[in-house]
Amino acid sequence: MNYLTLYRQWRPQTFEEVVGQKNTVAGLKNAVKEGRLAHAYLFFGPRGSGKTSLAKIMAKAVNCTEGIGGEPCNRCSTCKDINNGSFMDVMEIDAASNRGIDEIRDLREKVRVLPAQGKKKVYIIDEVHMLTTEAFNALLKTLEEPPPSVMFILATTEAHRLPATVLSRCQRYAFTRLSLSDVVQRLEEVSSANEINVTEPALETMARRANGSLRDALSILEQCIAFCDNDIDVNEVLEVLGLVNQEILIQIMAAMLGQRTQEVLSHLNTLIRQGKEPVQVARDTAMCARDLMQYRLLGDDAELLTMSPDILRKLVAAFPALSPSQLSGGIKHLLKLSDELRYNEGQRFLLEIGFLEAIDIMGITSGEQSSKIETSIAAPSSPPAVEKAPKTTTAGSWEEIMDKVKAGKVTVHALLAPASVVEMDEKVLTLGYRPDRRFHRDKMAEKGNQEILQAALTQVLGHPLEINLVILEETAEQPPVVRKAVEIFGKDKVKIIE
Ligand SMILES: [Zn+2]
CATH class of the missing domain: 3.40.50.300 (P-loop containing nucleotide triphosphate hydrolases)
Structure with a gap:
């Protein structure tokens, strides 16, 4: 047969x-x-x-x-x-x-x-x-x-x-896309006729994922039956579809909106360890943001959501200042990221950087934070504060510079974090990256990112510096650039800050 x-x-x-x-x-x-x-x-x-x-x-x-x-x-x-x-x-x-x-x-x-x-x-x-x-x-x-x-x-x-x-x-x-309830109803008929027990959230997840296509919905049901036999719950559906668990997605979204970068990075870490594809992580997060935008605009009238309205309602309530334009900016960015991820090596770095950039776009800043961002971005064009005595370049001032960078743009901070200060004096700042952090170095070399760093330098030191970004050689005890720097500037002038 x-x-x-x-x-x-x-x-x-x-x-x-x-x-x-x-x-x-x-x-x-x-x-x-x-x-x-x-x-x-x-x-x-x-x-x-x-x-x-x-x-x-x-x-x-x-x-x-x-x-x-x-x-x-x-x-x-x-x-x-x-x-x-x-x-x-x-x-x-x-x-x-x-x-x-x-x-x-x-x-x-x-x-x-x-x-x-x-x-x-x-x-x-x-x-x-x-x-x-x-x-x-x-x-x-x-x-x-x-x-x-x-x-x-x-x-x-x-x-x-x-x-x-x-x-x-x-x-x-x-012909129009089928409504969520039409698809759910059909899935219910088909599964009960085949004596398959599917929980309500599982049915809804399948229907949402099918995006109004009955053919896709039934094919998802079929895959789930092959995978789970006769009892199907929502986590099995997510597993079959290779999707990111909704709870984690919501936690990521909440952390992004709240600008809790550490938390976002640690969730990404977990997902990658679980074997999720970076492309999928970016796309699912974009879908989550899309749902959030729909819910923000339409409330309970929002159709074809992939997330449950209950969760979205809580999230919208937690961030009343959230604007649809912030969300749409974030969605565009995440979709672009998922495209880039498909064709790039160093996917993990790209994913992390991409998410940090998305935080910049979507994160809800308090009044104070947003004014800080304005000052530091405006800094390069303002004349150097000559009356300010240049500070000695110590570990303390690098930390201060990093703080200013973080307030200016959190992604630039993330790009600088893996670098070590090879040299910093009144004119030059040389930062060293390990070979496996080449991606961060290359990103940091981009003009916009350099400007953020220059702004922070100007704020702390009173003037910009010439910035060199170098790749360190792992085998050498001391990076050659350090040796070279010591040779030129003398031992006292070169400080290596880990
Ligand atoms: Zn007939």
């Missing part, structure tokens, strides 16, 4: 069984019932919203010999043949698979031949936007003068890519 995926097994067979798309379904069913059929239909909308399922129901409904009230009977030989794909007058063309060249040529030759078995020849062309220009032109010829016994159902996720000449010849139906 062939193994049927849940999606196929649970494909609706009548208009009545279709999930969602109420107006579209009612309109089409009525058209069949009253015999007011168009020659060409265009079904457009997101994947998994039921376009091809409904196209097949239409094909059956117009050919069924025993249908009642517009519904196909699913018992007559016509319905049965269409259901198992052996009916000669219903042709399915997948334009995505070979761009439809052969099929459309074939269609042009045979379209005027009368139906062999049924009342109407039905051509279902899926992903129609993928047709070649040549195939489109051929299709257009047929659409211009359609034989009365032919019906076209074109389906696409990207209606905007269809030529206006094709659009104007079709009766158009917009």
